[in-house]
Amino acid sequence: MEGATVRNIAAEAGLSLGALRHYFSTQDELLAYSLKLVKERATARIREIISLDLPPREKFIKTILELVPTNQEKMAEMEVWFAFTAYFRHKPGGLDAQYDGIYPGLQKLMDYAEQSGLLPANIDKEMETERLYALVDGLALHAYLEPQRLDGPKVERVLIHHLSALMATED
Amino acid sequence: MEGATVRNIAAEAGLSLGALRHYFSTQDELLAYSLKLVKERATARIREIISLDLPPREKFIKTILELVPTNQEKMAEMEVWFAFTAYFRHKPGGLDAQYDGIYPGLQKLMDYAEQSGLLPANIDKEMETERLYALVDGLALHAYLEPQRLDGPKVERVLIHHLSALMATED
DNA sequence: TCCTTTTTAATACAAATGTATTGTAAAAAG
């Protein structure tokens, strides 16, 4: 957040301090708005995939792959999420930046997978949701922090491997 | 990092600005040192577990459980790690705060598990290491950001579930 | 005891930064 000063942002936008202040009366307002923008953009992308007419298995996998930063755009979003979450974490304003809505989304997705017959009957759905959620965010974190070790294709391979194992569980 | 000013830290330590500066001539030096402290403390804890005389399976599981914030102490360390990683990420100094050494550690641990006969012969070890690593850090992240939803015992259950599945893989 | 080194304190300085104030131009409304 070092460079996210009001002046820098105004300059980048080609505005004066006063002009920017006309729209955002405080810095946190501005930052919160930009985080909201990122969230909306990501949500729109995912909704797009869900709306496609695909076989359930493909739709399930594609949707989850969309949650992980495998290209420049998602990498930038990850950067914003990471920095802003750390920034807003200790603000008294109660800005719950941590709640990005991914968990409830994954719950729905798991319901969809189950109803589509993709999941074995005897799995512990709550646990598998939690596990998948952790795996997704863990991969996202590592792809962001160590891109040289964990590139896009590798992230995909690990994720697909996990999903295959999940859909093939037998015990 | 909002409150981690030189003055705050000096006051908390009962020192004057000059006194603190006698030991750390710059703020980043001070922050880097405190991050190093946290890292060393965590490393020591893990080394302690590894040195114990336990059955391989127990040692394997206990070591991995130690990587995840299930108590106040580890939660505080997680907080430091998160804040500092975000802080140092965009510093020109090339302070690689992201590299915490957990991945190589997990590699060794997987080697140990394999040599102890805990792992099926046909697994893709590199992929399983990556998967476990992501799961561990994902759970850590979620336990930190959403402690009300994901408490210590639940983290343990998910992790143990994963490790059981890993050690029982059949395909 | 004297001298050197280490440690601590007080103060100063310059730069950055969030926010407020005031004024002006453009646009919209009547």
Add this chain to the structure above:
DNA sequence: CTTTTTACAATACATTTGTATTAAAAAGGA
């Protein structure tokens, strides 16, 4: 056309913050 609202700009202000300077006190060794 007049007036009112919106958009933008310039400048000012108060604070915070990292770092520097200078000097005094404490500690340790000869």
